Amino acid sequence: MDTFIQQIINGLVLGSIYALVALGYTMVYGILGLINFAHGEVVMVGALTALSIVKVLSGSGLPGPVVALLGLMGAVPVCMALGFTIERVAYRPLRNAPRLAPLITAIGVSIVLQQLMMLGWGSTYLSFPQLFSAQPHSLMGASINDLQIMIICVAGAMMVGLVLLMQKTRIGRAMRATAENPAMASLMGVNVNRIISFTFVIGSALAAVAGLMVSANYSIAHYSMGFMLGLKAFTAAVLGGIGNLAGAMLGGVLLGLIESLGSGYISDLTGGVLGSNYRDVFAFFVLILVLVLRPSGLMGERVSERA
């Protein structure tokens, strides 16, 4: 039983991170119909930026959570600027190009970012300093540490904040209107280009937070860490129904749980033939299942509906 609870906890932590990244994919898709494959690299840039700040500050005697917060305060603006720039430089000039063009550009941006970061941060795995007490708390026979609690709480708070932003504010209304019908939103006086920039900026801020979380959680950061994380978050977004915010959150958490429970039990289920190093298989197995059985995702609606 405690293995089960433990995997649930691990899954929630992982799922919170996936959800934050998946939101970035889904918001951009909702507004532009574009899969921003460079989004995973934004997470990586956030992680490495935070890592550098944290490394400098971790010897200063400041308490760990304060160092983490300062790391975020550095990484978030950097990623926001990066997201803004990516859209301006790589996607906006191709706004009216065939859909394949921005997709290929996205892959190009992704490679460029990886290589640039490799030049600056090297190609070795970098260890992320321990910022939170490793002392576990026991919870229903399983253990959870301060960092895991922080990840779940911060991710939850950010998601609530995002929902409030989308539902209750002028800019959120403009974003939803643009997602439904950009031409009409423009006629209502909404500056669609600004809304698109804003969407990239918000998604990138979430990505920066996720970047710090994931590298703190695994105590490691690396120039190519964004690729697999990005793919899985994309899977989460598709699982929930791409374009749908609630779907991205649900998809992220579900995928985290599936992956954790899967890797926790796979060894027992296969009599030891497959080990927990097969964890990545689950994410993509889920992706295939969803695409076959319910291509629009769990919460996805019909492909398009225009009033």
Added chain:
Amino acid sequence: MSNVLLDARRIGKSFGGVQALRDVSLTIRRGEIYGLIGPNGAGKTTFFNVLTGLYSADAGEVMFDEARLNIGAPHEVTRQGIARTFQNIRLFANMSALENVMVGRHLRSRTGVIGAVLRNKATRIEEADIADRAHRLLQYVNVDARANDLARHLSYGDQRRLEIARALATEPKLLALDEPAAGMNATETAALRELVESIRDDGVTVLLIEHDVKLVMGLCNRVAVLDYGEKIAEDVPELVQRDPKVVEAYLGGALA
């Protein structure tokens, strides 16, 4: 202040080889209901789309409220004071009726990202003001009872009136209605007529494209007729109706 609100000068527009508009000039005066009619394919909607910034014109210019209209940038056109509705209703289907109108207030409100995050007093007051004005506009078009329903769940007539409320939310000087009576029954058309008159009486100039010639002739102060992309008449309804060129365009040469 000149009494001319909109002055379109020699507007031309072609698609591929087809000349949709040729040298169309017309003037709309402040406070009038101006009708634009013509047989199918005469270029009415194209002209409308040029005026509202959806298409950029190939030739000519539009003066609006004594300034050059920034054709080709819809949100700028809206800012300058032109709002429109569509022949085929284009609401934000998955937003509530109230939210649809609130989006229309976007331009006339200011709160930015920082205000949205901080939820400071100015932001809350502005949000309350936006909601309040949106409610009043819904009352104005008589859709307030369904304020919180999704736009796609509204009846056809309510959707049409909601679209008008949303356009009015941008505080236009000119409200452009593209076939607002299309698909309406006689009762709904009568209600629409009253609504358009009260909008005019409240100081908004109205441009109306309409197939229903009877409605146009009864409602409009002046009427222009387009045929094959050219303006063939522009005058008060009584004179336009008797214009031989108009009769020919509508009924064919035999009866003229």
